[in-house]
Amino acid sequence: MASSPSGKPVLYSYFRSSCSWRVRIALALKGITYDQVPVNLLKDGGQQLAAEFQVVNPMQQVPALKIDGITLSQSLAIIEYLEETRPNPRLLPQDQKKRAQVRMISDHIVSGIQPLQNLAVLQRVGEKKLEWAQHYITNGFQALEQILKNTAGRYCVGDEVSMADLCLVPQVYNAERYKVDLAPYPTITRINKTLLELEAFQVSHPTKQPDTPAELRA
Amino acid sequence: MIAALVKPVLYSYFRSSCSWRVRIALALKGITYDQVPVNLLKDGGQQLAAEFQVVNPMQQVPALKIDGITLSQSLAIIEYLEETRPNPRLLPQDQKKRAQVRMISDHIVSGIQPLQNLAVLQRVGEKKLEWAQHYITNGFQALEQILKNTAGRYCVGDEVSMADLCLVPQVYNAERYKVDLAPYPTITRINKTLLELEAFQVSHPTKQPDTPAELRA
Numbered sequence: 001m002a003s004s005p006s007g008k009p010v011l012y013s014y015f016r017s018s019c020s021w022r023v024r025i026a027l028a029l030k031g032i033t034y035d036q037v038p039v040n041l042l043k044d045g046g047q048q049l050a051a052e053f054q055v056v057n058p059m060q061q062v063p064a065l066k067i068d069g070i071t072l073s074q075s076l077a078i079i080e081y082l083e084e085t086r087p088n089p090r091l092l093p094q095d096q097k098k099r100a101q102v103r104m105i106s107d108h109i110v111s112g113i114q115p116l117q118n119l120a121v122l123q124r125v126g127e128k129k130l131e132w133a134q135h136y137i138t139n140g141f142q143a144l145e146q147i148l149k150n151t152a153g154r155y156c157v158g159d160e161v162s163m164a165d166l167c168l169v170p171q172v173y174n175a176e177r178y179k180v181d182l183a184p185y186p187t188i189t190r191i192n193k194t195l196l197e198l199e200a201f202q203v204s205h206p207t208k209q210p211d212t213p214a215e216l217r218a
Numbered sequence: 219m220i221a222a223l224v225k226p227v228l229y230s231y232f233r234s235s236c237s238w239r240v241r242i243a244l245a246l247k248g249i250t251y252d253q254v255p256v257n258l259l260k261d262g263g264q265q266l267a268a269e270f271q272v273v274n275p276m277q278q279v280p281a282l283k284i285d286g287i288t289l290s291q292s293l294a295i296i297e298y299l300e301e302t303r304p305n306p307r308l309l310p311q312d313q314k315k316r317a318q319v320r321m322i323s324d325h326i327v328s329g330i331q332p333l334q335n336l337a338v339l340q341r342v343g344e345k346k347l348e349w350a351q352h353y354i355t356n357g358f359q360a361l362e363q364i365l366k367n368t369a370g371r372y373c374v375g376d377e378v379s380m381a382d383l384c385l386v387p388q389v390y391n392a393e394r395y396k397v398d399l400a401p402y403p404t405i406t407r408i409n410k411t412l413l414e415l416e417a418f419q420v421s422h423p424t425k426q427p428d429t430p431a432e433l434r435a
Contacts, residue, residue, distance in 0.1 A: 058363035059325055070314050074328070077320035084313050096301050097287050103294035108276055111291070111328040121333065124352075135341075146275035 009034040009067040012056060014041050014048075015209035015216075018114060018170030020063040022075045024204035025166045030086045034065075038211030041119055076110055079163055091163045098158060101151050105144070105164035109171050113140035117174060133178040141175065141185050148187040155191055161198070169195050173206065226251040226284040229273060231258050231265075232426035232433075235331060235387030237280040239292045241421035242383045247303045251282075255428030258336055293327055296380055308380045315375060318368050322361070322381035326388050330357035334391065350395040358392065358402050365404040372408055378415070386412050390423065 011027065011034050013020035027034055039062050040047045047053060048060045057064040057073045064073045068085070072078045083091050092099050115121065116136035122129040151157045156164035172192040175182060182189050195201050202208070207218035228244065228251050230237035244251055256279050257264045264270060265277045274281040274290045281290045285302070289295045300308050309316050332338065333353035339346040368374045373381035389409040392399060399406050412418050419425070424435035 058360040059329060060360065061329070068314070070317070072317050072321055074321045074324035077317055077324050080320055081313065081317040084316070096298065097285070099301070100287070100289050100294055100298040103297055104289055104291045107291035107294050107327075110324075111332050112276060112278070115328050115332045116338065124349075132341075143276040 009065055010037055011035070012037050012039050012053070012062050012064040013209070013211075014039055014062050015206045015212045017041065017062050018174050019061070019075045019110075021170040021173075021204055021206060022110075022166045023063045023065060023078050024209075025169070025200050026079045026082050026091060026163075028200035028204050029089060029091065029161065029166075030082060032082070032086060036210055038209075040211065076106055076163065076167075079166065083163075089161075091161070091166070093157065093160060093162060098151075102157050102162040102164045105147060105151065105156055106167045108140065108144060108147070109164075109167040112143075113137060113171060114174070116140075117178065130178060133174075134180050137171075137175045137178060137180045140171075141180070141182075141188060145185045145187055148191065152187055152191060154194060161195070165191070165195050168192060169201055226282055227254055228252070229254050229256050229270070229279050229281040230426070230428075231256055231279050232423045232429045234258065234279050235391050236278070236292045236327075236335075238387040238390075238421055238423060239327075239383045240280045240282060240295050241426075242386070242417050243296045243299050243308060243380075245417035245421050246306060246308065246378065246383075247299060249299070249303060253427055255426075257428065293323055293380065293384075296383065300380075306378075308378070308383070310374065310377060310379060315368075319374050319379040319381045322364060322368065322373055323384045325357065325361060325364070326381075326384040329360075330354060330388060331391070334395065347395060350391075351397050354388075354392045354395060354397045357388075358397070358399075358405060362402045362404055365408065369404055369408060371411060378412070382408070382412050385409060386418055 009032065011023060013024065013036050039053060048062060054060060056071060059073050061073065063075055063078065064071055065078050072081060079091065092102055113136060117133040122133060125132045148156060153159040155161050156168055169192055172188060206212060207216055226249065228240060230241065230253050256270060265279060271277060273288060276290050278290065280292055280295065281288055282295050289298060296308065309319055330353060334350040339350060342349045365373060370376040372378050373385055386409055389405060423429060424433055
């Protein structure tokens with residue numbers, strides 16, 4: 001069960017999961033072909049909670065990636081593994097300080113924003129979920145806008161696409177989904193727009209996945 | 219400013235588990251540094267002050283001034299320390315084991331701690347204890363299963379890694395929020411083994427410059 005019959009990597013993904021999207025972008029950028037197994041986070045009480053998926057990922061979350069005989073979860077751990085094993089094109093700068101900035105920005109989004117507005121938390125928050133999601137995204141984007149003013153060139157850190165950019169675009173998508181006003185964040189907005197012009201960010205988009213519902217499909 | 223001659227400066231709070239991870243890393247790597255305490259409760263939360271926002275716009279600890287730059291986010295800091303001060307190592311040489319270390323670290327740092335950090339619990343209000351227990355329990359149930367596959371003496375095999383730096387502070391939080399640890403024998407065993415190491419002791423919340431007298435070890 002360590003790989004699909006084709007031998008290709010297998011990505012467990014949900015079309016609208018921003019964590020899954022980060023990995024889809026990385027696979028697209030690095031030209032890695034893979035099979036996708038959709039895990040619907042809403043149907044059947046949440047397919048990520050099913051016993052057979054718990055064998056894949058005890059954390060009961062997407063994404064999970066079966067590759068090279070192992071199964072990994074946590075989007076940044078997956079991306080760092082892809083970077084080390086399939087280094088071209090690079091997703092982390094060569095310069096150590098820039099590399100640290102890429103990780104800092106990625107971690108800010110992946111630890112500091114997204115977990116506070118993911119599906120499971122919003123379900124627990126209940127009625128006030130929109131206000132809750134907006135609060136944490138706004139807080140996070142206020143800080144991120146300041147940080148990017150120092151680090152950004154064409155992209156989040158300098159002029160090369162990095163892991164930070166893979167985290168940014170899905171988070172902006174979430175911000176739009178939760179009706180966060182993006183006018184206070186011109187740097188975030190500019191970089192997001194520039195990234196969405198790249199093919200890897202398009203083919204991996206939530207509106208173009210095997211499990212995208214018909215009414216949301218692009 | 220000749221950065222190389224200036225000791226690193228760590229902005230830290232004694233009880234912040236994120237700060238503790240970095241304190242352990244600095245201790246393990248034998249890096250001497252200065253500590254600037256940031257009290258998350260006093261003065262409405264010193265992390266919100268304008269002068270700290272210049273240090274870290276994210277208004278959180280830890281932040282580390284080192285080599286002429288300022289970094290935040292504990293794992294980004296630890297990875298930078300690993301790359302620039304590689305001995306002793308905190309990430310295995312084997313790529314797959316390294317991925318497992320990052321996976322376990324991320325699970326704690328993204329999947330558990332943010333859901334029970336101070337700011338969130340303040341927002342949750344009355345039901346904060348139940349909320350914290352829920353997320354720690356959820357996270358530890360998954361972690362116990364993962365560690366059964368990856369652990370040797372420590373989280374991944376037999377060498378201390380970044381995952382261990384994340385585990386110990388999270389167990390401390392679990393105890394603080396009265397989570398029953400009986401269902402997690404692997405977590406408990408590894409935590410106990412790690413706490414025997416000097417780096418995990420000198421960095422402990424009870425031994426920091428800003429530890430209140432009544433909590434000091």
